[in-house]
Amino acid sequence: MNVNKMFPERGPAFWWTGFTALIASGTIFILFVSLVVESVPVFKVQGVSFLWGTDWFAGESYGALPMIFGSLMVTGLAVILVLPFALGSAILTSEFLNGRYRLMVKAAMELLAGVPGIIYGLIGIALLTAAVRDVFGLIDGNTLFTAGLLLAVMILPTVMTLAEDALRAVPGEFRDTALSLGLTRMEMVLKVVVPQALPGLAGAVFLGLGRAMGETIAVMLVIGGIDRIPQPWFDLFAPGQSIPSKIGREAAESLGFDLQWSALIALGLVLFVMVMALTSAGNLLLRRAR
């Protein structure tokens, strides 16, 4: 690579912006490398069994499976719960509402997407856990289900906005053609617009999944905080633990260099890889849709 040819003008502006660009683009690598390096100790002690061990006792053994399981459960549940609402409102907004109302809905969604996670956490702990406990007749309302439900509400604005964008991106010609063939408006939407927007819609859902999986604070307050896979495993009304909530609970007490810290970082690495996979898939689908 010839630097002189690539960057013919190298004044002070070049060096300053180049330096900041290096920071901006290098951060993600630094994060990844640090996660790998810092999690080496726990993998040295435990081997890869760290990933499928089911027991986590600080100072004795570190098994990540209950947390991985909990993360997958709450994220999956959140997406199943959010899908009809996010897609339904996206279709209605993009295809059936006219300009003014559409912009109003979009602005409201953007506002709601900014509600801090701690607010959802507060609502969860003060109201939702009790509601879940009473409605389903449980002893304790801090369950995987509660966390999934709260996450669904949290990601609704994000998924809805992205899905609406994907629907709007379908060219008007397709709508014209479908209508000219005598399709009703709903037939046009369901048989032409939605299939055409499918990659974009899937992308929206994947990005929502990624966001849900990384959410810490709200989940931490309502999930129950027990590092155990429920018996039977599909019992959503049992307490559990997700990766971020585990890290959030224990990071403060183990800030340092012992094995527990390394184990938490290793959990972070697992989370990082899963979230990156989901988000990359989502971004890829969204880009293909355009």
Added chain:
Amino acid sequence: MTRRLFKEQTILFALYGFTICGCLVLAVILATVFIKGSPAISGAFLFEESRNFGLEGGIFYQIVGTLILMAGAALVCLPVALGSVLFQTEFLHSPQIKKLFRLLIYSLNAVPTIIFGLIGYLFFGVFLEAGVSWVTGVLILAVMILPTLHVSIHEAVESIPKHYREAALALGLSPGQQMRAVILPQSLHGIVTGTLLGLARAAGETAAIMFTATAFSGVKLPQSWTEPVTTLQTHILVLAQEATNPLALTNAWGAGLVLLMIVFVLIAVTLWIRSGLQMEAQR
């Protein structure tokens, strides 16, 4: 045919149902925060320090702490975001490298915030020896909001009409002069909206700062680089865990309402600036 129209109406009805339910849930959430939070709000609540582990007194230093962290993060982040955007638009010419750069920024945007907390603590807290302090918090949040600022500024710079740049080039301006004379003034709205969104994002963040920058009680203004602050977010977090105590809960809702207002004002101003620009563009 009537069957066809019936089906059409049924599905439309269902769409309305889902939309209204979704909006209702969100409306209930906002209403709850307002209803539960407003009784706590008073002059004393806003301007007094908290006493008795947050059960009594106000949230003055919590508000100040949140403002310090978000303002500091935006201040640190802005030059970096601006510089990296300018490098991308002014010096990078290969479309592949530009694409890669974009991909890296988007990936950074997706990183769970708790990971910023973990690794940020290692770098700023341990290697820079800032410990659990407001400086660590500012730096972590600055990295966290970098993609928000970058994307917003990048959009603004990309949308500068070509002839503006060509005019500057024709005058023989160097890249640095071009940036000052054309690009920065023309992309000011993107810089402002990006910064506001970044501030909102920093204000709403809890996970990345709760074990790296804050302490719960007995903290006022930081007197040195390595002292922690107390923030609205972490204040709510601690009070929420005492949810059985009605005093704690009332103050938590009050702090929640203040935090929500800070975030909403920032986002609303952003939306307002953006809609004003759209109207101008339509003219």
Added chain:
Amino acid sequence: MTENAIQLEQVRLSYSGKAVIETASCRIRKNAVTAVVGPSGSGKSTLLRTLCRMNDRLPGFQVEGSVIVLGRDIHDPTLNVYELRKRVGMVFQKPCVFPKSIVENVTFGLKFHASPNGKGFSERAEQSLRDVFLWDEVKDRLDDPANTLSQGQQQRLAMARTLAVDPEILLMDEPTSALDPKSSRAIEDLILSLKDRHTLVLVTHNVDQAERVAEDLICVDEKTICHKPCHPLPASVTLDPL
């Protein structure tokens, strides 16, 4: 003896209060080819789209006066607009095929109008493809994705898709403007071959094309329209140069 397929009386088309067409009165004969010509931006596409109520989707669009298509006022509230669009098909400027196979594209509209058992779909598809002279080119690859066809073939496929629904009137909005001369010629031949069974209305900015295929001519200019017999093309008609 000729019947009118379409009849416009004192029609005014406006968009958010601004007139696109000030007054339009004209008749379009059944089983004939009528060309609508005029400078670009004169509202000829808008006029054409009004005939099958494609402008319903535009907020702020308004039609005054009476538009009678196939004996009925199309703004009659009891009229079934989907039935109208089935009887009045439309082909657009840019060929627009759905990301499905060739045969699925042809039968796409059919599925919504025919009885649900789906009998005779393949025959109808074959007939439509033969009508647009596409059958011989695609009969061995009916299940290939439709976007593997050339632009000209895609436009003919779009016409086959419209014909499969069996419309009485076929509206065409500059159907050859996105095509090369050879494909355009193929479309023109196609139009001529269809006029025995269909009423065709063709918007074009190409005077030569109008002369080649149309029997009647409608000129749109200065927000009004005038009716002119076509053969021979009157020397006084001035149109935008190409």
